[in-house]
Amino acid sequence: MGVRVLDLTRLLPGAYCTQMLADLGADVIKVEQPGRGDYWRWSPPTVRTQGAQFLALNRGKRSVTLDLKTDGGREALLRLCATADVLIEGFRPGVMGRLGLSPEALHARNPKLVVCALTGFGQDGPWAQVAAHDLNYVGMTGLLQLVNGRSAAPRATGLPIGDIGAGALMAIGGILAALVDARSSGRGRFVDVSVADGLYSWVGFMTACWNVPGMEGVDVPFDAPFDKPFYSVYETADGRHLVVGAYEEKFWQTLCAALDLPEWLDRQWCGGEEEDRLRAAIAAAFKRRTLDDWLAVFAEHEACVTPVLTTREALESPHAKARGSVITVDDPVEGPLRHVGNPLRFDGHAFNALAPVPRLGADGEALLREVGYTAADIEDLRANGAM
Structure with a gap:
């Protein structure tokens, strides 16, 4: 890839973003x-000495420790910036400026540097300084009324969808676009990535209904068919669950035949009390057989009916194995570790960083020597607490 990334972030969103960049071949340096x-x-x-989640999302990176509150630590970072293509940070707005590391200061050392700030609410606006985590972002952007299928009963999500999808993945897109521009223009951009902005963008295809006469006042733009009886989740006789996505008429007809519900063939889109009766009829039908029984039925009768798998079942499925979705990293301290790998495929191949995570500060001396520090300089940094 030929790209060097300085990663000043902590926890999930930044780690996910830079792990994908490392998988694609970037030299990712964690500044800790x-x-x-x-x-x-x-x-x-923890596996043995380090957190399991850290081990999953910091493969193949390098680590240097710098105290950015010291003059020596800041100068070392600026000298590393001169050799880098990207710097990503996740501090609250204003922190980098107070450290003397504003985008202007960074660009003074390297005009082509892409600087990405990954925050919850962006660099400005009345929420910019609000303390929050993934669930807060999802709740404050209208998504929590949608993710569990029913707008009246929002509940916590089981996965940090904002941090990953609206934060990390948006940051990857912004960084790569800015890199392309920097290589042609010679100018590095400041990329302001907000998890909230990313979540807003997800509902754009739903809020389009507010442009329809008569629908301007709809508070929750639930877009059909979400959580209609033909697009929902049902329990089987053995306590497992099936997803039904029989949206198209041909799938609906097959579903009615498989469940022996011919009286509902022409009432797929019913509403009100009739919709409640249809949901109850489908639920009762699915409760008559086990999950395996139903999978055998729908293997022969295509109706977009699939199982709800546990995470382990999904990652140990024949499909996940065929796609190479799980990789193994041999860590000299933690032992063999199984992780979910890079989801992108290029010409049928997924690139993955298979080197273990770096020990804290393990690459600091080598990295600083690359940018001109002598052994004596490095000892001074250590003596002053900058490294």
């Missing part, structure tokens, strides 16, 4: 706090 480093290194559950 001396002594403690990224909080995730030590967060339970």
Whole structure:
């Protein structure tokens, strides 16, 4: 890839973003706090010495510890910036400026540097300084009324969808676009990535209904067919669950035949009390057989009916194995580790960084020597607590 990335972030969104860049061949350098480093290194559950989640999302990176509150630490970072293509940080707005590391200061050292700030609410606006995590973002952007299928009963999600999808993935897109521009224009951009902005963008195809006469006042733009009886989840006789996505008429007809519900053939889109009766009829039908029984039925009768798998079942499925979705990293301290790999395929191949995570600060001396520091300089940094 020929790209060097300085990663000043902690925890999930930044780690996910730079892990994908590392998988694609970028030289990712974690710039960590001396002594403690990224909080995730030590967060339970730990494998042997380090957090399992940290081990999953920091493969193939390098680590240097710098105290950015010291003159020596800041200068070392600026000298590393001169050799880098990207710097990504996840501090609250204003922190980098107060450290003397504003985009202007970074660009003074390297005009082509792409600087990405990955935050919850962006660099400006009345929420910019609000303390929040993934669930807060999802709740404050209208998504929590949608993700569980029913707008009246929002519940916590089981996956940090904002951090990953609206934060990390948006940052990857912004960084790569800015890199392309920098290589042609010679000018590095400041990329302002907000998890909230990313979540807003997800509902754009739904809020389009507000442009329809008569629908301007709809508060929750639930877009059919979400959570209609033919597009829902049902329990089987053995307590497992099936997803029904029989949206097209041909699938609906097959579903009615398989469930022996011919009286509902022409009432797929019913509403009100009739919709409640249809949902109850489908639920009762599915409760008559086990999951395996139904899978055998729908293997012969295509109706977009599929199982709800556990995470383990999904990642141990024949499909996941055929796609190479799970990789193994041989860590000299933690032992063999199984991780979910890079989802992108290029010419049928997925590129993955298979080197283990770096020990805290393990690459600091080598990296600083690359940018002109002598052994004596490095000892001074250590003596002054900058490294």
